[in-house]
Amino acid sequence: MPRKRVTTVFALITLVSYLVPAYPGRAQGKVPVVADHNELAEIPGCEYELRGWIGSYVRNITQHWLTVAPQSNPGLLEMLRNRDRKPLRGFWGHEGEYPGKYLTGAVEMLRLTRDEELRRVLDEFVRTLISYQASDGYLGP
Structure with a gap:
């Protein structure tokens, strides 16, 4: 696998592991709101x-x-x-x-x-x- 592709894969994995759990409503078009919880916390049951x-x-x-x-x-x-x-x-x-x-x-x-x-x-x-x-x-x- 070319070096550039490997770098892209790691960047994608990092992005997915941090950003997707942070804003669970974004996929449904919801705007995230400030809440009394940690926005970067893992979503229970998310796989x-x-x-x-x-x-x-x-x-x-x-x-x-x-x-x-x-x-x-x-x-x-x-x-x-x-x-x-x-x-x-x-x-x-x-x-x-x-x-x-x-x-x-x-x-x-x-x-x-x-x-x-x-x-x-x-x-x-x-x-x-x-x-x-x-x-x-x-x-x-």
Whole structure:
């Protein structure tokens, strides 16, 4: 798939996951009104069914990347556990953002797909991530 098409797919998925739940009445021509609730909150019971090449693409990202990444790349979290190891490793300073980037993408896909295997993987990932937080609150390499 060409790079431009991949970028377009991610932009579309992000747009759908944020904007569609925010204004449920827009499709019926209703104008959203200011209310006493969070406009960006998820609509209870709202589900998406992506078909065609976008649906296939989302399923492949979920099955072949997001659910296997923590096991395939244990360094994603291990660098946090071993941060005080001697001798110190030569990090560049930005490695601590990788778990957050993974979580950001995985949670968006979980909202979109409701994939139970991905939920299980994320539960384990977050539990492990929390366990590596230092007593002073530091969570980085």
